[in-house]
Amino acid sequence: MTSTLMDNADPVGRRVLFDVDGTLIDAVENQRRVWRAWARRYGLDGDEVYRVALRTRPLETFAQVAPERDPHECLAALHELEDEDVRSGVYDAFAGAAELLSALPAGSWGLVTSNYEHRVRGRFARTGLPVPEVLVDAAAVARGKPSPVPYLLAAERFGARPEDCLVVEDAPSGVLSGLRAGMTVWGVNAPVAVEGVHRHFTNLAEAGPAILAFVAEVGAAR
Structure with a gap:
């Protein structure tokens, strides 16, 4: 400044x-649904992924739960799901x-x-x-x-x-x-x-x- x-x-x-x-x-339930949907795309346990996501930022989450995946691809998938939730989710x-x-x-x-x-x-x-x-x-x-x-x-x-x-x-x-x-x-x-x-x-x-x-x-x- x-x-x-x-x-x-x-x-x-x-x-x-x-x-x-x-x-x-x-937005707690919305965030849980989004992360579970994201986890399903990668064959991961939704509850475990969400537990990690609660205490880390997305790129850190991907590094922990899907280290073999391209983080940019993971982030794009997450953003897609989040945008869809804004359009159709209940808030x-x-x-x-x-x-x-x-x-x-x-x-x-x-x-x-x-x-x-x-x-x-x-x-x-x-x-x-x-x-x-x-x-x-x-x-x-x-x-x-x-x-x-x-x-x-x-x-x-x-x-x-x-x-x-x-x-x-x-x-x-x-x-x-x-x-x-x-x-x-x-x-x-x-x-x-x-x-x-x-x-x-x-x-x-x-x-x-x-x-x-x-x-x-x-x-x-x-």
Whole structure:
């Protein structure tokens, strides 16, 4: 991030940066179905492949479960299945998501996802959620979560200081990404807190009032 961008950063405006899958959109069953379908193509055990996929990025997953296969071919097959799932799968927004996003001031929130923008837009269209102006996807960065790069890029696009940004996440890699970016990080949609979060909420609806209060306050507080 350049010094010019930091010098021009809004000194008081606070921003909320949401992860997508697992935070705003309930996509767990969709991800399980996609990975099982992918595993069937290669004669692999779907449950085992999914267990590996939960803790690794796709290319790392392929290296573990199908090391003899061309990883680019594997990735193309996965993308094909994911795109088909966006078109035909059943998606739900988490309770409170639509109300929260509608209540947030325009321009105060964005999305930071390890998925691709066209899939996010497809899922949001299916669930009726609004799409913000700032959306950082997998294609926008060379290094994804848990690197701080995606969240820092979102702050840069807002012209906001990292310390004035709130990250809302459900997964360890996203939490670590936000922490490394120097942002306030709150966890949602998990029975127990992910290590490192500054606050933990069992679900998104519970977190909603606190998120709105964060945006309304002046100065960063964790």
